[in-house]
Amino acid sequence: MNKLSSITTVCLLSIGLLAGCSSSKTESTATVAPTSSEVTPVSTSKVKKDITLTYIASQDWVKDGEMKLAKKFEAETGIHIDYQIIPADQYTNILKTKLNAQEAPDIFGGQSGKSDIVTQYNVEKNAVDLSGEEWVKREDPLSIEQASVNGKVYALTVWDNTGSWIINYNKQIFQKLGLSIPKTYSEFKSISQKIKDSGITPIYEPISDGWHHVLWFPEIGPRFEEVTPGLTDRLNTNKAKFADDPTMLLALTQLQEMNKLGFFGTNAFSDTFADTEKNMASGKFAMTLNNPSEPANIEKAYPEMKADNFGFFVMPLADNQILNVNPAAPSKFIYSGSQHIAEAKQYFAFLAKQENLQAFLDSEPKFSTLNFPNLKDKFTPEQKKFFETYKKAGTVFQTSINYLNAQWMDIGKELQAMLGSTSTPADVLKSIDKKRESIAKAAKDPAW
Structure with a gap:
């Protein structure tokens, strides 16, 4: 840059x-x-x-x-x-x-x-x-x-302000293999396995940066709230714990399974976010977690790979079908x-x-609009189709839950250990609770 x-x-x-x-x-x-x-x-x-x-x-x-x-x-x-x-x-x-x-x-x-x-x-x-x-x-x-x-x-x-982290997928690969957009984790797991069996790495996940792989968890906070209404308020008033929530445990267990099945490839722990465009343009990866504007960025860096070759769907961990929004x-x-x-x-x-x-x-190729009115946006037909498909939206947990975003990089380390099978999903949730308590007490939050 x-x-x-x-x-x-x-x-x-x-x-x-x-x-x-x-x-x-x-x-x-x-x-x-x-x-x-x-x-x-x-x-x-x-x-x-x-x-x-x-x-x-x-x-x-x-x-x-x-x-x-x-x-x-x-x-x-x-x-x-x-x-x-x-x-x-x-x-x-x-x-x-x-x-x-x-x-x-x-x-x-x-x-x-x-x-x-x-x-x-x-x-x-x-x-x-x-x-x-x-x-x-x-x-x-x-x-x-x-x-x-x-x-x-x-x-x-x-x-x-529409920069949700969603699955960007290569439409040519999906069409060649006869794949459809998944609506459940089971369907997501099935298509990922078919992609892997074809010799293509299903997902480009750059773990080495320490922050990107964390997105898979708090970004689907609206799904946790949907399954357990009122969870957000109870977490913020110290009446609920991450470690006690079965949907969170399920999502992390599925994330760990994705890595064990090889869906992130063999170099995920050394892959970098800066190489996303290069790797997605190569056709060696079918999907990646990024913003809706990422295809334009790929085309700018590699003109032979057109932006309209990519489509979008939300992260289907825990069967999520809600658009994650972060103001x-x-x-x-x-x-x-x-x-x-x-x-x-x-x-x-x-x-x-x-x-x-x-x-x-x-x-800015990564942005399609800004959080100010009366600007000419850059939404593509594919982006408009995506937003029309996922009309139900919710605020991500790193924004709606107190004392979570502050430990983002720490969660990244915990998840690295989990993906490397040296800890468990339950361990990650317990660690998040412990750090939230520490931050809340330091802030003299009366709920703690």
Whole structure:
């Protein structure tokens, strides 16, 4: 991915190097920045400012389209954006360390989510209240809800709000083998076995990144809720446990079985998410778990493999047939201790301009729309067919269940052990409960 020459790619080997991540700041010629509780209007001044805003983010959270807009923003204002991109498996710990040391950059990236932005980032202390910004009135209310605490908005989210993680399948392979879209796990298992018997690996699952394989579990949270109505509320009030839910146990048992049967191939533990397009374009894999916009990304990288060669269906673990929706997404926060709060707000306002949102959407192959109104979407006939097929939708568990998303990478390690048969599905669920309890108590949740 092409990046601005000014980007610093941070690969930290130890927390002791954290001080090196903090870039020096050029003092603004503007007046002293207000506190995080004050609302600062966006400057309309045409005078350029020689200022650098440092922005720290996890891998894959900053798209090429935003970087192009940053160049435009700098040309118009003189305000330079210095992106510091950190590997996903290191990002949360590094950001927390910086926040705790009160050495965070001007802008920091973080996953939105009503409970996560409190437990992970303590936004009421560490982030600026953005409630008075103009774009708040236009952003999707579901996105705003996931970036808010006690009625105050703390982040700008610019993301594809239809980016559900679903099965992308090669229609040519399915047609050649006479396969139909499965509606149950039994049917899914049957078609996967037929694909494997034909010499094609059924599913491209990049486990090595540590995060992707986790999606198979919390993303089908709406199915868990459907089987046991009220489960979400009981989990959030500490009246139910993951380890006691038979549908969760069933889903993880099926996921483990898929790997044992060889549906992920022989290299899943070393396969990487970055190689998804290459491997799906090769025809050596029939399916992968990705967003509805992934086929366009495959075609862009490998023009011989057309996007319309791929179709979609939801993950059928535990016989799920509900579309998984996640209104939370990678978001941008302004650090309350920044010396350039006004300029950071100016950058947010710039990104949220209608013409810039459209330019960002047009340039990002993985997105078909954004969480702002009146934009020209890029839905293909196949995507429209998919959304018409799965009209029943529900919110994924990492967003609807407190203290779950915060342990995503830990769950990834637990699932790796389970897929490697050194632990069991029951062990994974018990571990999730234990970590939820620890996080809840640290947050002084009265339910715990």
